[in-house]
Amino acid sequence: MAPVRWAGDRLLLLDQTRLPREELTREFACWEDVAEAIRTLVVRGAPAIGVTAAFGVALAARQSRATTFDSLLADIETAIKGLAATRPTAVNLFWALDRMRSTLLAGRAMSVDAIRSRLLAEAQAILDEDVAANRAMGDHGATLVPSGARILTHCNAGALATAGYGTALGVVRSAHAQGKVALVWVDETRPVMQGSRLTAWECVRDGIPHRLVADVVAASLMGRGQVDLVVTGADRIAANGDTANKIGTYALAVLAHHHHVPFYVAAPFSTIDPTLASGAEIPIEERDPAEVRRVGATVTAPEASPVFNPAFDVTPSELIAAIITERGVFRAPYSFRR
Incomplete structure (x- = not known):
């Protein structure tokens, strides 16, 4: 079961508001829609919220028309602020956003396109680590x-x-x-x-x-x-x-x-x-x-x-x-x- 996953150039979420009546996977191509999905419980659960928010940041980088690091940073900080405002209790949300911000800042000397790729890779790493952590926790x-x-x-x-x-x-x-x-x-x-x-x-x-x-x-x-x-x-x-x-x-x-x-x-x-x-x-x-x-x-x-x-x-x-x-x-x- 993969309730959160990346495919091509967009984020896919299993819409949990429709369960158990139907299994509907929704596509997201902008961070604003991802934030709304978190707010309205399309995706919920602290770890899933964190993973989803990380991909929201990756989408924000892709949406941005920035050609310099500083302008990209400004666009992503706006997205991070919007995503952080969705669910105040789940700390995984803020943990994932802080990790994505750190990844962005570490790439200051890289090209904007390279930073975009790095942010997507970091979001995928957060997802993969969560699955591995869950299995270890279960054992x-x-x-x-x-x-x-x-x-x-x-x-x-x-x-x-x-x-x-x-x-x-x-x-x-x-x-x-x-x-x-x-x-x-x-x-x-x-x-x-x-x-x-x-x-x-x-x-x-x-x-x-x-x-x-x-x-x-x-x-x-x-x-x-x-x-x-x-x-x-x-x-x-x-x-x-x-x-x-x-x-x-x-x-x-x-x-x-x-x-x-x-x-x-x-x-x-x-x-x-x-x-x-x-x-x-x-x-x-x-x-x-x-x-x-x-x-x-x-x-x-x-x-x-x-x-x-x-x-x-x-x-x-x-x-x-x-x-x-x-x-x-x-x-x-x-x-x-x-």
């Missing part, structure tokens, strides 16, 4: 999965949220390949339903045994002893291990702690933000109230009802049994070294 995480495991996951942290394979679902994939997975409980993940629309779709495609449940069922499942571990992804991890992920993750961590179920986070090392001491400093995106007032096209609440719709919440590190990365498994007290 590290699979060591934590007992035989016959019943795993609960939230939102979509699969191939669709990355350049391929997945973070939390990558752990599930690796464990499934080893014959360890009895069942995956898939939270529907209100309000945008990434669990039911995307994670369940991936499980069907890969033949992973799963069962879809409403978000409110998680406590009952744990109370009945039907969950052996919880694995989620992450959009930003602070230096102390506090983790921002899809809204509802914190509640699952509290439930898991109460029921003595290990709660794991799987994320690439690029998701760790060492500049933030704790989760209190992580910016939380608030999205369109209409997402809560409807399910798909069906209106489920009065238009006049005020809505609070944070896209993420922060799970304190003390509720996290371990953080799984491509560099290995980290446990508290967390000390992440680049």
Whole structure:
């Protein structure tokens, strides 16, 4: 599965807003449209957002009519600013943009055409590294999965949220390949339903045994002893291990702690933000109230009802049994070294 890929002279994205009804691949030839795709969830998931933004910068270089380094730099800085404004919580976005800027600045002595080629190569390298990191992460995480495991996951942290394979679902994939997975409980993940629309779709495609449940069922499942571990992804991890992920993750961590179920986070090392001491400093995106007032096209609440719709919440590190990365498994007290 390749939700993000480059073909010829343009970026191809699998439109995740259309899943599971149809598989539609959209083409992008300018960075402005890439930014809108990130903003409107055509592509989502922190690692996939970072990869997509990197290609957005490569497109900006191709769009630019600059003939000098300084004019190219000005055009690309405009694109980086626009791409950075799309999703404030996912740190992979800013990490990828900083990496692309560094690549640009390192090429100051090169021709403009050579810089364009170098930026595209760097975006492709970010994509390739993400896939490799996900597979390594999956193998590290699979060591934590007992035989016959019943795993609960939230939102979509699969191939669709990355350049391929997945973070939390990558752990599930690796464990499934080893014959360890009895069942995956898939939270529907209100309000945008990434669990039911995307994670369940991936499980069907890969033949992973799963069962879809409403978000409110998680406590009952744990109370009945039907969950052996919880694995989620992450959009930003602070230096102390506090983790921002899809809204509802914190509640699952509290439930898991109460029921003595290990709660794991799987994320690439690029998701760790060492500049933030704790989760209190992580910016939380608030999205369109209409997402809560409807399910798909069906209106489920009065238009006049005020809505609070944070896209993420922060799970304190003390509720996290371990953080799984491509560099290995980290446990508290967390000390992440680049």
